[in-house]
Amino acid sequence: MRTLSITGDDFGASRAVNRAIVAAYDCGVLTAASLMVSGDAADEAVVLARARPGLAVGLHLVLVDGKAVSPPTAIPKLVGPDGRFRDSPVRAGLRYQFSREARRELAREIRAQLQRFADTGLTLSHVDGHQHLHLHPVVLALVADAARALSLRIPAIRLPSEEFGLARRLDPGRIASKIASRTVFALLRRNGRKRLAGSGVGFSDRVYGLLATGRITEKYLLGLIPRIRAKDVEIYCHPADPLPGERAPDAPPLGREELYALTSPRVRAAIESAGFVASRRPLRFAARAPGARA
Secondary structure, three states, X not given: OEEEEEEEEEEOOOHHHHHHHHHHHHHOOOOEEEEOOOOOOHHHHHHHHHOOOOOEEEEEEOOOOOEOOOOHHHOOOOEOOOOEEOOOHHHHHHHHHHOHHHHHHHHHHHHHHHHHHHHOOOOEEEEEEHHHHHHOHHHHHHHHHHHHHOOOOOOEXXXXXXXXXXHXXXXXXXXXXXXXXXXXXXXXHHHHHHHHOOOOOEEOXXXXXXXXXXXXXXXXXXXXXXXXXXXXXXXXXXXXXXXXXXXXXXXXXXXXXXXXXXXXXXHHHHHHHOOEXXXXXXXXXXXXXXXXXX
């Protein structure tokens, strides 16, 4: 059996994002959501998720370009007085790598976000990260440490992996950016696989969305799905559905197009034709050691 998880990121960022994710689940092919526990609409997202027990919900760890859970006075090396992380993932990554004090604060914030998720009462399906900061070697190690300290099992962590040639054909343009992303994330995935080996934390064979982020349209999915050869697959996207006049700064430019793609009968038919089971529960990820913890 081939399994496909289609995940909506930034759940809880805004009501526009929440609206799109539940519509894509209720009426479309979306099977999972990644929750920003510090998002402006996180409380609403939790209520919506509780009403949909079949929706797999994971933690979308925010360590850049977003709000922290901890108060600014507790993590001054990470956030400004407004409690927001800096916007640059590169600068954030360098700070996490080379500042011992920043790492201590980072450990505190990661644990706080995992605890906030646990407090929702939702079952943790997976962990991933805003702008993929969860893949930073320091962050990945601290996530595992925090999960152990909280006795919280992490079933799966997102490790992006997609074919460059296929991405270039389906989403032409931004070639230099795609090459850079492929190179960096191949190294991060390799490190992630080593760290997760024997831990009981799984990961998908293929994860699509990185090289066409914000552009997971119907055309893209109809081109991608028949060409996937892997067995356990995740496609992640960023749907949003802002109402006229609604302020939704976190809604991506093509959020409505992504929502349309996720509710498209043609996309559903392509999934079925490819022999995928669009599972509404965590996938049977690779490298799982039964009974182990993160």
